[in-house]
Amino acid sequence: MSSPPILGGASLFTGFTRLCKGLAVVLVAAHIVVQIFPSAVNYLALIPARTIPFAWNLLTAGYIEQSIYGVVASTLCLLIMGKLLEPVWGSKEFLKFIFIVNFLISVCVFITAISLYYITRQENYLYMPISGFQGILAGFLVGTKQIIPDQELSLLRLKAKWFPSLMLLIAIVISFFTAESAKYLPTIIFGTYMSWIYLRYFHRKPETKLRGDPSDDFAFSSFFPDFLRPVIDPIASIFHRMLCGRFETSIEAHGYTLGGAPLPGSDPIEASRRRERGARALEERLAAERLATARSAEELKKDASENV
Numbered sequence: 001m002s003s004p005p006i007l008g009g010a011s012l013f014t015g016f017t018r019l020c021k022g023l024a025v026v027l028v029a030a031h032i033v034v035q036i037f038p039s040a041v042n043y044l045a046l047i048p049a050r051t052i053p054f055a056w057n058l059l060t061a062g063y064i065e066q067s068i069y070g071v072v073a074s075t076l077c078l079l080i081m082g083k084l085l086e087p088v089w090g091s092k093e094f095l096k097f098i099f100i101v102n103f104l105i106s107v108c109v110f111i112t113a114i115s116l117y118y119i120t121r122q123e124n125y126l127y128m129p130i131s132g133f134q135g136i137l138a139g140f141l142v143g144t145k146q147i148i149p150d151q152e153l154s155l156l157r158l159k160a161k162w163f164p165s166l167m168l169l170i171a172i173v174i175s176f177f178t179a180e181s182a183k184y185l186p187t188i189i190f191g192t193y194m195s196w197i198y199l200r201y202f203h204r205k206p207e208t209k210l211r212g213d214p215s216d217d218f219a220f221s222s223f224f225p226d227f228l229r230p231v232i233d234p235i236a237s238i239f240h241r242m243l244c245g246r247f248e249t250s251i252e253a254h255g256y257t258l259g260g261a262p263l264p265g266s267d268p269i270e271a272s273r274r275r276e277r278g279a280r281a282l283e284e285r286l287a288a289e290r291l292a293t294a295r296s297a298e299e300l301k302k303d304a305s306e307n308v
Contacts (some may be wrong), residue, residue, distance in 0.1 A: 013279050018093050022084035023098070024075045027133060030063050031071040041066065045129035046106055046115040058110065062102035064131035074133035081140040088147050093204060097143070098136055100202075101195045105135040108190040130183050135191030141167055144193040146218055165223050196220065 034040050043054055046061035065071035086094040109130055117125040141163040151162035158166070171188045175181030200220075201212045216222075220240075221232040 015083050016079045017083055017086050017091075019086060019095065020079050023082070023248035024078055026063055027065060027071055027075050027078065030060075031065045031068070034064060034066060041129050046109060047127060047129050048110050048117070049123075049126035051110055058106040059103060061131040062133060062136060064130070065133060066131060070132055070134075074137065077137050077140070080135070081137070081144065085140060085143045085147070087201075089143070097139070097195070097198065097203065099197055101139045101191065102136055103188055104194040104198070105190045108194065109186050112186050112190075125182070128182060130187065132184060132187060134184055135187040135194075136166055138164065138188045138191035139195030139198075142199060143194055145222075146199055146213060147219060161217075161222065164196075168192055191222075196223075206213050265293070 008059075022244065030044070032045065041064070042050065044057060044060045044064050045066070046057050051057055056282055065074055082094070093128055113128070113130075117123065145161045149159065151160050152158065160172045168188065175185045196218075199213060200218060203213070204211050219233075220236040221229040224232050
C-alpha cells in the first residue's frame, strides 16, 4: 500500500524554518550584488582559470544565482525542501550538509573543467562562469529519497525515491537542446553523487550519533530501475571498494559494529525505522500546519460574520 501524499497545496508554502529563511536571504542578497556589480561574478562564480588564486570561489559559487529565474526557483525549492529535511536532520547537520556538499561540487566541477580543457584545448572551459544552487537542490532530492522514499508529493503523484533520478534525466535531456548545459549539468550530476556519498558514509544521525546509511534501500543501484540493478551493483561495488573501503573498515572497527554485532542504528532494519520516524514526524508537522490554517480560516469567517 502506498503512503499518502505529504504535501498539500495549502501547507506547501507555510511552515518554513528560520534557518532556511536565512539561507534564502543569502541567495537573494547574492543575486542583488551581482546585478548591481556585474564584475562581482568574476570573483564569486567558479571560473576555473581564476580559481587560483581566487580559491574562495569554490565556496561562494554555489550561492550565486545570475538570473532572476534561478534565484526565484532556488529560493522556493530551498524553503520547501528545507522544511522537510531540517526537522529530521537537525539544523546543525542540515547546514553542514549544504556547506560540505557545495564545496565538493565546486571541486569536482573545477577538476572536470580543467580536464576538459586539456582534452579539447577549448578555452571556454576555463573561463565559463559557473554558479548556482542547483547542485544543493539535487542533494536535497537525494536527502528526500533517503528519509521518505515511499512518500508521494500530492502535486506529482510520484514517489520521492525517484526524484533525484528524474531530475538527472530531465537535465540530461535538456542539455541536448541548449548550449548552456555546461553551466548546470555537471553541477547537478556532482550534486547528486556527492550528496549520496556524504549521506551514505559520513552524515551523522542526531538520534544515534553514528554516521552513514548502509541500508540496501539507499544503495547506489536504488537510483536506477530494477531491471538495471544487476548490472549496476557489480560496477558500484568496484568503486565502493576503491573509494570507501578504508572508511568502511574504520567504521567496522569503531562505529557500526562491536564484537561482530551491529550497533543500534547501523543495520538496514534500523535505517528503515529511522525513515519511518522521519516520515511520521513530517506528517505530524504538516498536519499541525493544516489544522492551524483551518483554524485561521474559521476565525476569519467568524470575524466577517460579526462585522456584517
